Amino acid sequence: MKTWAIYSLKGGVGKTATAVNLAYEAAAAGHHVLLWDLDPQGAASWYLGVDEASGLSAKKIVAGKTALGRHVVATDHERLSLLPGDRSYREWDVRIHEAKSSRKVLETLIEPFSETYSLMILDCPPGIGALATAILRAAERVVVPVVPTPLSLRALDEVRHHVADNKVGKTRLRPFFSMADRRRKLHRDLIATPPDTMHPYLDVTLDYASDIERMGEHRAPVACFAPRSRAAAQYRALYAALG
Numbered sequence: 001m002k003t004w005a006i007y008s009l010k011g012g013v014g015k016t017a018t019a020v021n022l023a024y025e026a027a028a029a030g031h032h033v034l035l036w037d038l039d040p041q042g043a044a045s046w047y048l049g050v051d052e053a054s055g056l057s058a059k060k061i062v063a064g065k066t067a068l069g070r071h072v073v074a075t076d077h078e079r080l081s082l083l084p085g086d087r088s089y090r091e092w093d094v095r096i097h098e099a100k101s102s103r104k105v106l107e108t109l110i111e112p113f114s115e116t117y118s119l120m121i122l123d124c125p126p127g128i129g130a131l132a133t134a135i136l137r138a139a140e141r142v143v144v145p146v147v148p149t150p151l152s153l154r155a156l157d158e159v160r161h162h163v164a165d166n167k168v169g170k171t172r173l174r175p176f177f178s179m180a181d182r183r184r185k186l187h188r189d190l191i192a193t194p195p196d197t198m199h200p201y202l203d204v205t206l207d208y209a210s211d212i213e214r215m216g217e218h219r220a221p222v223a224c225f226a227p228r229s230r231a232a233a234q235y236r237a238l239y240a241a242l243g
């Protein structure tokens with residue numbers, strides 16, 4: 001089983017939209033996909049039709065006292081299953097920090113799913129605490145949406161320093177430009193010549209698109225309600241760049 005995390009230090013950069021659409025593309029391509037919504041806000045779960053908190057407890061999960069597999073739910077999409085978010089996930093950083101084997105905590109939780117799934121996608125909350133460190137360690141690809149602005153690039157730099165400081169291992173970061181607005185010269189310039197901190201990056205730019213905002217109305221991946229849109233094509237290309 002492959003594990004991909006969709007992660008950024010920053011919020012509102014398109015992580016959840018990317019996680020949901022990549023999960024859909026991978027399932028459509030034949031993978032058995034489990035999307036784990038690690039965010040207490042549960043937006044990925046909501047996009048996939050799950051309204052309620054799951055009743056999980058971050059404390060129990062980290063302590064290994066939860067049979068996580070029992071909480072997996074099917075979605076409307078073939079081969080795409082969901083491990084829903086929960087409000088208790090606000091406590092991830094504290095609970096992982098407390099754990100004895102915090103370095104391995106996510107690997108241990110993820111491993112049993114490899115019997116059933118060929119791809120695990122983690123939709124991560126923003127931040128750079130104990131959960132982020134565990135994610136950076138556990139995922140073989142860490143996909144980082146970066147809005148083409150200096151501040152977003154600075155945040156990416158910070159993540160790179162965090163990776164180095166915590167000896168997370170070989171660099172798994174795969175940034176790509178997200179929410180790009182080609183009418184803006186700054187965006188165009190950064191996309192044309194990505195700065196060093198972007199390397200190695202996924203050579204697919206996801207444009208700012210109202211179709212992506214409309215996921216909230218449809219509660220579905222873009223390809224389900226706008227299959228011929230540019231946004232759907234770009235998510236497909238992003239999946240191909242990773243796969």
Ligand SMILES: Nc1ncnc2c1ncn2[C@@H]1O[C@H](COP(=O)(O)OP(=O)(O)O)[C@@H](O)[C@H]1O
Nearest residue numbers: 011012013014015016017179207208209212213
């Ligand atoms: N490429 C995009 N174009 C337009 N809107 C987007 C795009 N990506 C995400 N959004 C919208 O921006 C908001 C934040 O996106 P989201 O994926 O939830 O970000 P994050 O998970 O990083 O906080 C949402 O309302 C989403 O619909």
Ligand SMILES: [Mg+2]
Nearest residue numbers: 015016039043
């Ligand atoms: Mg999100």
